[in-house]
Amino acid sequence: MSKMMSSSVIDQTSSLSISSQNILSNGTIVDFSVGSMPANYGYDESFSKEDDEEDSNEESSQFKPRILIMGLRKSGKTSIKNVVFHKMEPNETLLLDPTTKTNLEDISCCSFITFQVYDCSGQIDLFNDPTCDYIALLKGCGSLIFVIDAQDEDQYTDAISCLTQTIFKGYNINRGIKFEVFIHKVDGFPDEKKMDIYNEIQQRANEMLIQQDATESLIQKIYLNYHLTSIYDHSIFEAFSKVVHKLIPQHRQLERLLDFLCNSCGLERAFLFDVASKIFIASDCISPLDTQLYELCCDKIDLVLDISNIYAPKDVEGISADDSSYTCVKLNNELYLYMKQVDKFLAFVCVIRDEIFVENRGIMDYNLTLFKDSIKDILSAQKTVSQDQSVNNQNNTNSSEPDTSNMANNILGNL
16 A cells, blocks of 8 residues: 555656756755754764784674775874764864874764774884784775875875885785775865866876786776865765765665655755764765755754754663654755754755745655655664674574665665
8 A cells, every 4th residue: 555655656746857956056044943853973982903802803893894094194094084983173183193003993874884994004004014914904894095195295106106005905905995095185275276186196196006017907907086085174074975885785775765755756956864974875866966065964964963962852872863853944045955864873865946845745754754664674674684694604604695785676666
């Protein structure tokens, strides 16, 4: 019965036109209403992984995706980690002590995924340090982020040389590793200068990879991506979002859910956010990501958290979770910015035109309910897979892993 109703609802609004070019230029808040949102979002306390703790933590962390953050000293690695995952103000990062050893943090990103972040000291040569087992570290690595200080042009050669060495050794150890280069500290540069730095670093890195690779085939085999980032704007959150996307097996299925929701409700854009870090777990694929829209969504999340930390009731864990909570901001360009809580850590944010929002509010709320149920089913499927993997590992079995992508595809039929 619910499937028939869902199909009927989607058919009623499938002809709605969708456009998202510069949809939020000069948008200002003229009306605001807020429901109850979770307060005191945060992550587990960070900890450094000492040598004598490795065995005790190995079993619990085996199935968590691993991100390595590497780069030369003073390139901004620890600042990135603290701004993204610990909500540190950018100006406060100036007071951070230099990182002198490789630190591990277990990040509880949201209810959908958890992962580990290794902050590698730029003062230590990871590959020549006898106290560090870099082979074991890279074998379990999903993504390797290499940070280059864009403001220190004198260090470009050393940084790119270290990058290429890391790529060669990393790829030989783990063929599935994804290399992400953060060209960092680009704040203050004009756009033309940013692109010049981007092209220079990319070109020099590619040339050095070709020179060191006798077969000249490595550059076609590796996954290597570049990002312009700064902790003083939202570019670092956008870049980290793209890194996290590759660690989520169901990311494509979540995108398809958002695409279906946009088509059924006439939404301009839609995002699924991890509220604590402002990393978007997925977005629709109808149009390219609008940086201005992403920044506005992040600002809205900050606003909601500030208000809920003051007024929202808290449970015994200090968190207020209400699945019926929502916020709605009307802009002066005939658009609404709508945010609805999915669960304790995930929030759905969308942009919708004024006339569509007013006429189809009931349809949108109904489809959002189906969307939330689908997300919860995907979360439940992922949790079941993780538990099965843990049991198989303990029993030393060679049984194949459950295909959560197929589970997610089956769930799509409910929307």
